[in-house]
Amino acid sequence: MAVTAPARPRRGGRGPRALLLSTAGLLVALVFLAPYLIMVIGSFKPRPEILAVPPGYLPRQWRPDNYVTLWSTPETPLPLNLISTVVISVCATLLVLAVATPAAYYTARHRFPGRLVFLLLVLATQMLQPTVLAAGLFREFVVLGINDTWLAMILVNAAFNLSFAVWIMHSFFAAVPREIDEAAMLDGASRLQTLRRVTLPLVWPGIVTAVIFTFVACWNEFAASLVILTTDANQPLSVALTKFAGQYDSAWQYVFAISVVAIAPVVLLFALIERRLVAGLTAGSVK
Amino acid sequence: MSRADPAPTRSAPTRSARARWARTAAAGPWLVGVLVLIAGVVLFPAGYMLWNSLRDISEFGVDRGPAGLENYQRLAELAALPRVLLNTAVWVVGVVVITVLVSLALAQFLDKAFPGRRLVRMAVIVPWAASVVMTATVFYYGLDPFYGIMNHALVDIGLLDAPYGFTKNTVPAFAVAMGIAVFVSLPFTTYTLLAGLQTIPGEVLEAAQLDGAGRIATYRRVVLPMLRPAIAVATIINIINVFNSLPILRTITGSIPGYSADTTTTLTFKLIQADRQVDTASALSVVNFVLVLAIIVVYVRVARPMREH
Numbered sequence A: 001m002a003v004t005a006p007a008r009p010r011r012g013g014r015g016p017r018a019l020l021l022s023t024a025g026l027l028v029a030l031v032f033l034a035p036y037l038i039m040v041i042g043s044f045k046p047r048p049e050i051l052a053v054p055p056g057y058l059p060r061q062w063r064p065d066n067y068v069t070l071w072s073t074p075e076t077p078l079p080l081n082l083i084s085t086v087v088i089s090v091c092a093t094l095l096v097l098a099v100a101t102p103a104a105y106y107t108a109r110h111r112f113p114g115r116l117v118f119l120l121l122v123l124a125t126q127m128l129q130p131t132v133l134a135a136g137l138f139r140e141f142v143v144l145g146i147n148d149t150w151l152a153m154i155l156v157n158a159a160f161n162l163s164f165a166v167w168i169m170h171s172f173f174a175a176v177p178r179e180i181d182e183a184a185m186l187d188g189a190s191r192l193q194t195l196r197r198v199t200l201p202l203v204w205p206g207i208v209t210a211v212i213f214t215f216v217a218c219w220n221e222f223a224a225s226l227v228i229l230t231t232d233a234n235q236p237l238s239v240a241l242t243k244f245a246g247q248y249d250s251a252w253q254y255v256f257a258i259s260v261v262a263i264a265p266v267v268l269l270f271a272l273i274e275r276r277l278v279a280g281l282t283a284g285s286v287k
Numbered sequence B: 001m002s003r004a005d006p007a008p009t010r011s012a013p014t015r016s017a018r019a020r021w022a023r024t025a026a027a028g029p030w031l032v033g034v035l036v037l038i039a040g041v042v043l044f045p046a047g048y049m050l051w052n053s054l055r056d057i058s059e060f061g062v063d064r065g066p067a068g069l070e071n072y073q074r075l076a077e078l079a080a081l082p083r084v085l086l087n088t089a090v091w092v093v094g095v096v097v098i099t100v101l102v103s104l105a106l107a108q109f110l111d112k113a114f115p116g117r118r119l120v121r122m123a124v125i126v127p128w129a130a131s132v133v134m135t136a137t138v139f140y141y142g143l144d145p146f147y148g149i150m151n152h153a154l155v156d157i158g159l160l161d162a163p164y165g166f167t168k169n170t171v172p173a174f175a176v177a178m179g180i181a182v183f184v185s186l187p188f189t190t191y192t193l194l195a196g197l198q199t200i201p202g203e204v205l206e207a208a209q210l211d212g213a214g215r216i217a218t219y220r221r222v223v224l225p226m227l228r229p230a231i232a233v234a235t236i237i238n239i240i241n242v243f244n245s246l247p248i249l250r251t252i253t254g255s256i257p258g259y260s261a262d263t264t265t266t267l268t269f270k271l272i273q274a275d276r277q278v279d280t281a282s283a284l285s286v287v288n289f290v291l292v293l294a295i296i297v298v299y300v301r302v303a304r305p306m307r308e309h
Helices: A015-042 A066-072 A078-109 A115-127 A130-144 A150-175 A178-186 A191-220 A223-228 A237-243 A252-272 A274-281 B013-052 B070-077 B081-110 B117-129 B132-142 B149-156 B170-197 B202-210 B215-243 B247-253 B264-273 B278-303
Strands: B055-057 B063-066
Touching (some): A015 A252, A015 B117, A015 B132, A015 B149, A015 B170, A066 A078, A066 A252, A078 A150, A078 A191, A078 A237, A078 A252, A078 B013, A115 A150, A115 B013, A115 B278, A130 A223, A130 B013, A130 B264, A130 B278, A150 B013, A178 A191, A191 A252, A223 A237, A223 B264, A237 A252, A237 B247, A252 A274, A252 B132, A274 B117, B013 B055, B013 B278, B055 B278, B070 B081, B070 B278, B081 B117, B081 B170, B081 B264, B117 B170, B132 B149, B132 B247, B170 B247, B202 B215, B215 B278, B264 B278
Antiparallel strands (some): B055 B063
16 A cells, blocks of 8 residues: 555656756745745735735735734634634544544454445545535534534534544554464453554554544535534634625735634644555555 | 454354354444444435425425425526536536646656655645635635736736736636636645555566657556556545535635526535525535435446455
8 A cells, every 4th residue: 555655766866857857846836835925925914015906025014913913803703713623623533533443443453244334334425525415414403403513513524534534544453463463462461452552552653644634624624614603603714714705805914814823733734644645545545 | 354253154054144243243332433423424414405305494494394396396497507517517527637637747747856855745735734715715815906916926927918807707717716626636636646656666667668668658558557546546536526615616706696607516505505595405415415426436436445455
């Protein structure tokens, strides 16, 4: 699987060809970073400058205090939106971890009738997104009386991110040789002790990948939150941001400051698991 | 892996059936959490949505009884429907094809060794990690004909004579939205293809070149066939993501009145939110759901993800 694909030996690391490639690489990086550079720069502009015609590339007057006044903007209760985002993402991630780890472990270690059906079911949910079920979810939560609550969004986020977590952890558990488990059991360790002291440390990278990927996906969730969370204070940052758009004198400097606050941490987290992302997403079908 | 399992005895079918059940039951406690979540938050709402699509539901959410196929009929009679279906096809096919083609080139490039490659790869994942609404919003601002900095930059580098209202009319706004959808789909696709490229042994490429194959021939005859599974998976996952995409069109074409720039997904959300027609929205969602299921069936057939390692 891709997780363990050996690095190709490096060739042609110097010379004019390398210089050409590096220059092209710089251009590629710039294209991918450009919108986010505009965000960062825009978040430091004073209000008149961000709506100036024609616009300036850099602020004439840098306004770092945008990041302070941001929290009391009238469009949306931003501190509460941040709390909502954090609570929903953290709880959903913990829930995914709690239910996906045992399932991944057991399906990797044991064969039983129904195993394939279970794994296919999990795989099928990766192909479904809350968007296509939003109408049903909305009605279900109204009936259950939990519409417009954190709980509803924790459940939605957890259910639709299970698949990635189960699959990546499954592949890591499957890569641990059974002999290691058996040796620990022979030494008198119970099954739970073996899992905790022997197996878990070996599959740690898989767990970290699952946690980060789930957390980032929950953090960015938009479509279901838009329909299910109707109270301003309950909405995550992704939905709160839309309160600014469409107004004639949009406070773009705040839109961008919110975006920077929301994007910077998850980009850093994603960079940590960069090498293992593909393995989990493609569920073992890319070799 | 089945070494530890007791071998089924052919002479005692009832005992072996009971043993099979016991093995499934033993797995229960380990799987129950996942099963409950999938049943409650995926399967139940899917069924409930199907039920709602056959009911008459008021705009305040009151179920006023059975509606037969009226909701589907209302949907079929929607004047904008042909346009919305055309938009959906253009949206999904256009975005996915362009994404895969650009990603093939990008993956090939990022597979080469050069100083700074790691940093370039890091830059490429940023749109993947970032919230799609936020990415779409900065494009919406940047392409504003008056204060938009991207518009301004296009004029400064000579690609435009004057700022252009990209987001003001249906067709250019839809095209811009497609461009943004490609932009945010590139990281995942490129990484998937890159993982595929890294499984091709260097010796295979060298052998092809020794046999006198040129670069293009090597790529077409050796690299592309070996990339086939990676391309299949990336394509299917992209089709699902792009089909379900709401934030980009909502941000870029949301202020354009009517349904001329909608896909079936964005239309569903307009029906739920603006028109408060949950019953019609449910009917449309069921149609979307069936389309997605059809794509999944193709996925399982083509990519055969269940192949054991």
